[in-house]
Amino acid sequence: MHKKTAFSFPDEVLEHVFSFIQSDKDRNSVSMVCKSWYEIERWCRRKVFVGNCYAVSPRMVIKRFPEIRSIELKGKPHFADFNLVPDGWGGYVFPWIVEMAGAVPWLEEIKLKRMVVTDESLELIAKSFKNFKALVLSSCEGFSTDGLAAIAASCKNLKELDLRDCDVDDLSGHLLSHFPDTYTSLVSLNISCLGSDEVSFSTLERLVCRCTNLRTLRLNRAVPLDKIANILRRAPQLVDFGTGTYAADLRPDSYSDLAGAFSSCKELRSLSGFWDVVPDYLPAIYPVCSKLTSLNLSYATIQSPELIKLVSHCPNLQRLLVLDYIEDSGLEVLASSCKNLQELRVFPSDPFGVEPNVSLTEQGLVAVSSGCPKLQSVLYFCRRMSNEALVTVAKNCPNFTRFRLCIIEPRTADYQTLEPLDVGFGAIVQYCKDLQRLSLSGLLTDRVFEYIGTYAKKLEMLSVAFAGDSDLGLHHVLSGCESLRKLEIRDCPFGDKALLANAAKLETMRSLWMSSCAVSFRACKLLGQKMPRLNVEVIDERGPPDSRPESCPVDKLYIYRTVAGSRFDMPPFVWTMEDDPSLQLS
Amino acid sequence: MPNMEFELGLALPTPNIIKGFDLNNLGLDQPKDMGGLEARNKAARCFSDKSKRSFEQAFGNSEEEYKTKTLLLWSGQPNEEDDHKDQKKRTFSTIDENDAEEVDQVVGWPPIKTWRKKIFQQQHRVGRIGNNRVADTDSGRSIYVKVKMEGVAITRKVDIRLYHSYQTLTNSLITLFARDKKCADDDYTRYILTYLDKEGDWLIAGDIPWQSFIRSVQRLKIIQKICTFWS
Numbered sequence: 096m097h098k099k100t101a102f103s104f105p106d107e108v109l110e111h112v113f114s115f116i117q118s119d120k121d122r123n124s125v126s127m128v129c130k131s132w133y134e135i136e137r138w139c140r141r142k143v144f145v146g147n148c149y150a151v152s153p154r155m156v157i158k159r160f161p162e163i164r165s166i167e168l169k170g171k172p173h174f175a176d177f178n179l180v181p182d183g184w185g186g187y188v189f190p191w192i193v194e195m196a197g198a199v200p201w202l203e204e205i206k207l208k209r210m211v212v213t214d215e216s217l218e219l220i221a222k223s224f225k226n227f228k229a230l231v232l233s234s235c236e237g238f239s240t241d242g243l244a245a246i247a248a249s250c251k252n253l254k255e256l257d258l259r260d261c262d263v264d265d266l267s268g269h270l271l272s273h274f275p276d277t278y279t280s281l282v283s284l285n286i287s288c289l290g291s292d293e294v295s296f297s298t299l300e301r302l303v304c305r306c307t308n309l310r311t312l313r314l315n316r317a318v319p320l321d322k323i324a325n326i327l328r329r330a331p332q333l334v335d336f337g338t339g340t341y342a343a344d345l346r347p348d349s350y351s352d353l354a355g356a357f358s359s360c361k362e363l364r365s366l367s368g369f370w371d372v373v374p375d376y377l378p379a380i381y382p383v384c385s386k387l388t389s390l391n392l393s394y395a396t397i398q399s400p401e402l403i404k405l406v407s408h409c410p411n412l413q414r415l416l417v418l419d420y421i422e423d424s425g426l427e428v429l430a431s432s433c434k435n436l437q438e439l440r441v442f443p444s445d446p447f448g449v450e451p452n453v454s455l456t457e458q459g460l461v462a463v464s465s466g467c468p469k470l471q472s473v474l475y476f477c478r479r480m481s482n483e484a485l486v487t488v489a490k491n492c493p494n495f496t497r498f499r500l501c502i503i504e505p506r507t508a509d510y511q512t513l514e515p516l517d518v519g520f521g522a523i524v525q526y527c528k529d530l531q532r533l534s535l536s537g538l539l540t541d542r543v544f545e546y547i548g549t550y551a552k553k554l555e556m557l558s559v560a561f562a563g564d565s566d567l568g569l570h571h572v573l574s575g576c577e578s579l580r581k582l583e584i585r586d587c588p589f590g591d592k593a594l595l596a597n598a599a600k601l602e603t604m605r606s607l608w609m610s611s612c613a614v615s616f617r618a619c620k621l622l623g624q625k626m627p628r629l630n631v632e633v634i635d636e637r638g639p640p641d642s643r644p645e646s647c648p649v650d651k652l653y654i655y656r657t658v659a660g661s662r663f664d665m666p667p668f669v670w671t672m673e674d675d676p677s678l679q680l681s
Numbered sequence: 682m683p684n685m686e687f688e689l690g691l692a693l694p695t696p697n698i699i700k701g702f703d704l705n706n707l708g709l710d711q712p713k714d715m716g717g718l719e720a721r722n723k724a725a726r727c728f729s730d731k732s733k734r735s736f737e738q739a740f741g742n743s744e745e746e747y748k749t750k751t752l753l754l755w756s757g758q759p760n761e762e763d764d765h766k767d768q769k770k771r772t773f774s775t776i777d778e779n780d781a782e783e784v785d786q787v788v789g790w791p792p793i794k795t796w797r798k799k800i801f802q803q804q805h806r807v808g809r810i811g812n813n814r815v816a817d818t819d820s821g822r823s824i825y826v827k828v829k830m831e832g833v834a835i836t837r838k839v840d841i842r843l844y845h846s847y848q849t850l851t852n853s854l855i856t857l858f859a860r861d862k863k864c865a866d867d868d869y870t871r872y873i874l875t876y877l878d879k880e881g882d883w884l885i886a887g888d889i890p891w892q893s894f895i896r897s898v899q900r901l902k903i904i905q906k907i908c909t910f911w912s
Contacts, residue, residue, distance in 0.1 A: 177789035260796040
């Protein structure tokens, strides 16, 4: 009797088995079992995710995984979303496209986040990948509708064109007319960020008509309400729909037309858009509300009474994005109506006003935490908070995976006790053992970081602003948070000590961002010299850091691990701290 | 208020000297002394062997033994001589120059995506009429107007483009403020709607045609009707 070992299986068998393994983590584990598994796995890996486009070079990726069909890349640091990363910092996708155009002609899918995409890149994509199927651009910039037109015109098998929150130079309203008349494979189209005032409605209707597999359609603001009915009637199979402007003169026939059109969409589960809402038209969506799982009203400037009515019609809601017009009273209704709620995001309607313009406080959050047992993910902007409320929320929702609280005025104390909110956030990390993402705000001392370092063992991403007293705070986080991958900090009194004492930790993370803190140029240089596998970037628009004393704090610091060495595309206001050549690894 | 820390059992050890750090030669180049930098420390324990291997294995540096590094011995005590200067950068609000209530903004705060901020800026133009407005029939952008009611702390905003008459506007305002004021129905007769016009005067709403009104109104205020000689 002899044992058959894994090594005696032919490669094709192993490859077939591996094809069932989709997650990157598992694939990585598989590739480390032995050299032959490494080889087989790398030839059959189809999807690659690169969380930081500068962590590795395109050539290295393609060399190891020559047969990929899908690539996902992320560029700028997250704080770029809030204008903290100056224009021109980097994140260019072109070198990747060039490399892949030559080596991976069968590429089907490109997903990019916070990258600079040019028309040239888009045209190259259109030209190079004959079986191209999906382009997802999230918070990208640098391109115009001309580049998109090239994709529309050339990619016969395109299924997905998804532009989320992109800054697109909208040169014409005729993007859709570039899809050939023979083109029918569209499944998902999201043009909600296109700004142009002209959309050819007949072109849109014809496109929708002939693409019978269309499941997701998100229109932009230029599409008026009276055109929606026609589109919906032509695509009753839609699952995810984003309206354009939801405003029109009140006319009974257009209302009933719209209501009828919505009723015909039996598969609709997700709605978004809702710019410029005329409240009287909202009941038109009531026929679909009972099946809705996702509702994005975050651009809808409707007041609490209308929001309450709407939300009461949606018992199966899992995801709600809304403005703070919903107020505490609306959130109480949400808590009693939507027992399946998993994700809630409440955005501020007047973020720069000093006075509160709505009655939305910590009470609303407490109500939802109490009424919605499945709540996992929260983003909440408000103007006051208390430790008591946070402790209650933490105890109510031990299943939180993402908790982001933004108290609008920096360093706001507990409004009841005037104490820091350390204990409240401490409760969050203590009770929510699976917490992966946390954003802090309010008045916070080093103590909150002690709690985080002690309890937040699964935390992967932490955002900190205007918090802490000393380096001890940063030290707690770096030394305690075992799962930490991304740390972003602004306006905190953290300096050299904690950073240098935890230098090794930085290689275990994807990246660290620190701006308006107290890290000296000297410390940056030291880190750069001693840690060859880190890129230590000093970003300073005031001029070269060596024109000031070494002890001067740098303006912005971005540190990330990389096997690709320093990058070559830095603008004049970014300096990479040099590795010590005598310490270079081969 | 009871001491919440004890209730939660969040009592933590006081900060103490972090064990296992090696004093390092700061900034001195001793290339052969890479061995001297090796020190198992707390930070290294965060970096498990498994993930170390995957990172190196994946990208080819298989031979290099991982060296943990500390670049500074630090006792973990807060620093007395830190004089952190407040480095807030402030830019002035460009959204609404007319409104004295708007505060200086800190760059990138509150953390709202640029895309979303653009929408706010379009929606919060107080009383300003858009440039691309065509004569009468435009279904153009919203016109947001602040509404203050006497005795109510919160100033609200309404988009007057959503209404087509004084009656519809008044009805909506009643609904809006009813929750705040908690008045009995007949109390409404004791309030008047006034507005600030383009010339800076406060007038009683209702005298001019609706279309002229919405072109002129800058702000709304609901005040209590004073029983006067001539009302």
